[in-house]
């Protein structure tokens with residue numbers, strides 16, 4: 154099972170191409186927020202950039218916090234968001250230790266599904282798709 | 296997707312009231328510089344000076360902003376303190392995408408706040424704050440404080456001015472995010488006159504995209520073209536600073552107040568040297584994978600015993616020309632130190648450097664004395680130039696007050712007009728020859744970006760007037776179309792009319808196919824009409840003697856050719872400015888019953 158890693162953020166130029174690609178290709182919107190990865194300057198442009206992106210935790214605190222099972226853990230780490238189960242309580246975003254879940258003003262959560270579609274749009278090769286060590290065990294269905 | 300109308304927020308700083316206005320005219324004006332001209336006709340005043348509180352500060356984006364790569368610029372329009380006529384300036388950073396995601400095609404600020412104020416706008420927000428305590432804050436410090444006041448890292452843009460704007464230096468810039476600027480012709484001064492220290496734009500919305508594969512496919516195609524090795528090598532690699540060496544070889548690099556057009560010393564401040572010795576990293580405007588912003592680094596010892604501080608300073612070709620070559624400062628670190636002060640004070644770097652170059656020559660010639668300049672400027676002496684920059688931002692006497700209104704204004708009073716390197720405003724860094732000089736001296740923005748006159752000079756040895764003028768007008772119009780979208784001019788090789796039409800089409804706005812040239816023409820005439828209405832007379836433009844004394848790779852400058860171009864271009868400008876296609880009746884674009 155794959156996971157997106159922002160492994161080389163010290164190379165980031167802050168172009169937002171990754172966020173725009175995720176929003177466009179995964180969520181079908183024009184946005185730099187409604188995306189699995191979001192770029193913030195670490196205190197003004199002069200100190201570089203950081204990526205807000207899912208770490209693919211296992212166990213996943215966001216899934217544990219979700220009261221309805223809408224944030225469902227993936228087998229080897231990270232989550233799938235099942236829109237039809239989501240009651241928009243925002244608990245997942247609160248639970249995430251790295252602010253990887255974006256809530257829009259209607260409290261819809263946006264989180265990385267580790268598909269890797271943003272990777273090709275990064276001009277500085279900051280992002281990569283890696284293999285997660287297989288966990289096996291109890292979790293989900295995909 | 297693309298609306299057929301413009302959604303504009305109008306903030307009145309006098310009354311504290313804000314309106315959202317819907318204005319028609321998308322198919323006539325597109326957006327960007329076209330929309331700005333329409334908005335100035337609606338909100339601006341031809342019969343009042345630049346600093347009248349009614350005069351608007353206008354920010355606009357275009358139909359493609361954010362939807363495609365390098366559609367990443369904002370047009371800023373205002374009546375300029377520099378010449379008291381209509382002017383435009385462009386910048387990127389995160390400003391364009393922030394406006395897009397704030398769901399605003401335009402932001403218009405009118406009125407004057409009673410006390411120093413910061414404005415914050417977003418898709419669900421408008422707020423002003425009293426920031427009187429920030430009076431005199433430099434632009435970097437102002438940015439830091441505004442970031443704290445208006446949180447939203449990564450999805451907001453922060454525009455602000457330094458002391459130069461507050462003190463009404465006529466070439467004060469608006470600093471945008473970090474290392475980007477609405478540089479030329481005094482946008483920062485207009486903010487200062489409005490008592491507006493900063494604007495935060497929160498880009499907090501998203502928009503549905505067209506169904507189907509056409510749009511993402513076209514995006515990918517354009518993205519690939521824009522990130523080809525050639526583009527990346529030029530703008531991303533060494534960056535615009537790469538121009539220093541070739542221009543020097545062509546004897547087209549203004550040097551030492553244009554006493555020379557090349558120098559054996561130029562290699563010391565070439566783009567390659569900057570990259571080797573100072574380049575810290577690249578950065579990009581939001582929505583641009585090219586990333587042309589080059590951030591240099593300079594280390595300074597401030598105490599004995601190995602105590603150092605470091606500065607990070609953005610550089611490009613233009614500031615290296617103006618604060619390097621023109622001042623004969625040939626150490627990249629010293630150039631960066633001057634630029635750092637300019638960044639903080641909040642001045643246009645080209646105007647500041649060129650003004651100080653004139654000062655130095657005027658001192659050398661005895662036209663002015665240290666009684667006026669307070670310090671003795673010497674070629675290459677960065678520390679004194681840094682002082683000079685501060686004087687331009689916060690004038691300590693009448694001399695600097697006048698110099699900060701424009702080098703030519705100062706020279707008219709003190710002497711030294713012949714060697715004031717002013718082409719409508721302090722020149723840009725191209726001593727390429729007759730066509731560029733005329734293009735900048737008479738051109739709409741008095742900028743090297745109005746049209747590619749510098750490139751015409753480099754490619755044409757024949758001295759024909761009409762083909763050169765055709766080129767200036769037609770290339771200018773192509774740039775106007777791109778400036779209405781609003782795309783970065785570095786992408787102009789990719790975004791030709793057909794690509795732009797396809798890009799609009801993929802967003803469900805196909806009806807402009809084949810009409811972009813007509814629209815470009817309308818906007819071109821409308822902009823010139825605005826300037827002529829505010830008193831611009833292209834026949835009266837003089838090109839200072841210094842420009843006739845230079846030698847380029849083509850040999851000595853041809854004064855007759857220069858003059859023929861000047862007269863011919865003036866005639867063309869007057870024709871465009873009186874062309875009925877440029878008449879705008881804003882009432883025609885009001886959306887009835889909305």
Ligand code: SF4
Pocket residue numbers: 206207208209210213214215216230231232248249250251252253254264
């Ligand atoms: S969204 Fe946050 S909590 Fe959930 S798996 Fe990703 S990083 Fe962990």
Ligand code: SF4
Pocket residue numbers: 157174175176179188189190264265266267268269270271272
């Ligand atoms: S891996 Fe996929 S879901 Fe995650 S940020 Fe990239 S495009 Fe979005």
Ligand code: SF4
Pocket residue numbers: 164165166167168169170171172192202204274275276277278279280
């Ligand atoms: S695409 Fe790459 S360089 Fe651009 S913001 Fe994302 S991580 Fe940074």
